[in-house]
Amino acid sequence: MSNTESSVSEQHEIRLEKLEELRDLGYEPYPHDFEVTHKSKYILDHPELIKQDDQDEDDVEKVSVAGRVMTRRIMGKSTFFNLQDSEGEIQVYIRRDDVGKEEYNKVFKKLTDIGDIVGIKGHVFKTGTGETTVYAKEFQLLSKTLRPIPVPKEVEEDGETKVYDAFSDKEQRYRQRYLDLIVNPEVRDVFQQRTEMVQAMRNFMNDKGYMEVETPILQPIYGGASAEPFVTHHNALDMKLYLRIANELYLKRLIVGGYDGVYEFSKDFRNEGLSRFHNPEFTQVELYVAYKDYDWMMNFVESMVETVAKELHGSTTVQVGDNEIDFERPWPRIPMFEAIENETGKDLYGKDLDELKAAAKDLNIELEDSYGKGKIIDEIFGEFVEPKLIQPTFITDYPIEMSPLAKKHREKEGLVERFECICNGKEIANAFSELNDPVDQRERFEEQARLRAEGDEEAMTIDEDFLQALEYGMPPTAGLGIGIDRLAMIMTDSDSIRDVLFFPQMKPEK
Structure with missing residues (x-):
């Protein structure tokens, strides 16, 4: 087992223990629903939601947001953390005195991890550094994660910013697209x-x-293109079918x-x-x-x-x-034979099978014995013309x-x-x-x-x-x-x- 696999396995066991501890406290770590009234992007795009210094808290519009905890900066009785929802990230500020001692110390601080899905109810304010932030008045754990998500870390080394623990391996990102979408949210833009x-x-x-x-999709005879099909079987009709x-x-x-x-x-x-x-x-x-x-x-x-x-x-x-x-x-708009002649110097229009085979040989195109005239022309076009058409x-x-x-x-x-x-x-x-x-x-x-x-x-x-x-x-x-x-x-x-x-x-x- 690699060091990475060992670490994940250890984290999995620790989180299972936290899950049991939550249940021992009578806390449901997987509630049925949570009312969301605002998304992160909407809040960031609407500064009128921000509480002003002269406003009474009761006069400020209330917000209810939900998403994953992506970072945490714990400062004793209060914490700043970033919450990621389907539209982006927003900072959240949570205090023990607002959400309650047990909720803050045991559930949030001790038993909540990076990657857990939480719900926050409160209002919007701006920090001293000017960052739009949700002030948490209520906190609820909505889904306890049992596996740690990879969180990239930026480290300054020798005057350069280096990134560690990034989920960047292409093959793993394809295999675990759900994780890719969490850790690399820019992927969502593509879709x-x-x-x-x-x-x-x-x-x-x-x-x-x-x-x-x-x-x-299931067809008794496949057609409409030149391709090899996938084959399946219908039990009740006892017949072969093809995926189209x-x-x-x-x-x-x-x-x-x-x-x-x-x-x-x-x-x-x-x-x-x-x-x-x-x-x-x-x-x-x-x-x-x-x-x-x-x-x-x-x-x-x-x-x-x-x-x-x-x-x-x-x-x-x-x-x-x-x-x-x-x-x-x-x-x-270019006729096919004209495009081939432009790139190879060979006029293939009207040529018989032997002439096409000879032309392909001159152009170093490898052919299979089963290739007919159309297949040979397609091979030449694909090699010499298609890649150049940008x-x-x-x-x-x-x-x-x-x-x-x-x-x-x-x-x-x-x-x-x-x-x-x-x-x-x-x-x-x-x-x-x-x-x-x-x-x-x-x-x-x-x-x-x-x-x-x-x-x-x-x-x-x-x-x-x-x-x-x-x-x-x-x-x-x-x-x-x-x-x-x-x-x-x-x-x-x-x-x-x-x-x-x-x-x-x-x-x-x-």
Whole structure:
């Protein structure tokens, strides 16, 4: 056992003893509720709450606050401590003569620890040093903690300020997000911004008249993307089911059913590796609008994301690491093969499989035997083009082999009407003029089935019910998927997808 583990174990035992002592005193360390009337930020933002020297205490507005004890400065019969609630921290002053001798000496001073959750009732005053402070007239312990929270300590050494005991290990912060949120409250700002981002997108789509819907997570046939699924089993029906990899095919069924515009913020699941940009459980929003095409959808996407940036940052520009990203419309639009040729000098349009393999070899791209034309082009694009696209850019007109659900290009042979939005070197959005020809769709599915038989585990399967739906007629439709986690990384200047997920998937601890 390490020294740290030993210390935590010892503290745990000490706090268990304090818990029993509280109960022996007839004190309930876990009461059912506590009325909170004010939060720390509100008090600090409203100086009119502060008691003036000439005011009678009965004339001052009373406050009731609750939160964690984060620091204590005990001075005999009185103590200053910092209380942390959901909006920040505020100083509290507590005296023995105000709350009572036993409450102060036994419960607060002896049996309350850093990290315990307490309730305070009193009024607001300003100390001699000018700090807004809650003057405690009543004290109540609301939750006795049994484990010590790590409290950073700043120490001056050799003219430098050094911080000890900071809860800064990234992996532990992800594993114990609850502790991360306590000790590093600035993390809350990231998730607050993420929530505001999603709400801004929802408002934007609602204002256009599109309807938010829900579709199945458990699916008998997975589809809508090229990915390997998670597999589960339904006992009562004795059938295999899959966690959805996308909700596309169900949303398009609703367009067949007569809705003009539907969207869903969906949890999707793909059985893939972990990285800075990949979590097997992720969130995306998909939108389908009848009688529109991918050109219309490009205008929609840049308008919505520009609006989100303004609402979150008051500007179209967002600082992401060393890059200042500008979401002001219009964004560049570059055909995929043109973008590849610009970076590699190779024109891959119209090339057959052998020619593409030769080009990949020249570019030192490693290929697997199962790779078809679309996969090879995607590998070259991902290596030479995608990382260089920092400002939001639409890459358009993909090869048909890469896009089994997109409509054939109205002018260019072998291509489809598809775009991806690349920003900060990664895809954040994908959209099509949706394929609504059921005969063509069946042929595409059959080609995917052939690739799957040859070893491509991410190739799509044939969904007969979806094909049947298309045979009842789907109007021309534009479809869109935006990765919420990746967009949140950009909007919050976060380096890893784990920084924008409360509880990211982690490898098991040894």
